[in-house]
Amino acid sequence: MSSLRVPHHDGSEAFAQPGARNLGDTVRLRVLVPDLADGSPGAEHVVLRSVRDGEPELTAATPGGRTEDATWWHVDLLLVNRTTRYRFFISGTDGSYHWLNAEGLHDRDLSDAGDFLVRAEDHPPAWVPDQVAYQIFPDRFAPSAAAAERETPGWAVRQEWSGPVRDNGKHVEDHWFAGDLDGIIERLDHIVELVRPCST
Structure with a gap:
């Protein structure tokens, strides 16, 4: 005899159809x-x-x-x-x-x-697994020429761009280096070099 005494359902393949799940399925x-x-x-x-x-x-x-x-x-x-x-x-x-x-x-x-x-799961296009992706944190990537003149936000503690980056201590979560989107745009050639396939 089975040891089951109460109704049962769970997420395993015995109880929920396996496979990819998309909206509308x-x-x-x-x-x-x-x-x-x-x-x-x-x-x-x-x-x-x-x-x-x-x-x-x-x-x-x-x-x-x-x-x-x-x-x-x-x-x-x-x-x-x-x-x-x-x-x-x-x-x-x-x-x-x-x-x-x-x-x-x-x-x-x-x-x-x-x-x-x-x-429902998001399935990336077939070409995605063969790609290299870079995630850029604008504040720490590069400041634009205009960044030096930008006013420090009220929540932030401005840091010198060439100063050390600390990962602990008082107000570390509020450190602001003034990197911005314009700083990324000014260095797109550098990003292209990063993603260019290495010659063998």
């Missing part, structure tokens, strides 16, 4: 609901409650295959938002009802905070 979800002690099915209805654009959406699940002492319920979740929260309402054949979310089984309605999550 549907993801097949499954819930395993154990039989009652007398051997009768444990659920009369299973309903997926998801949150779509901030509003609850209800979708009935259908019973599918069986194990020795439990029934699989299936339902498709449409990915409308980048992150979708969901949980299941389970109406028992014995008159009971429960909510199943990522925190477990509950006999009362819940906030969305403990719901399961599924995310």
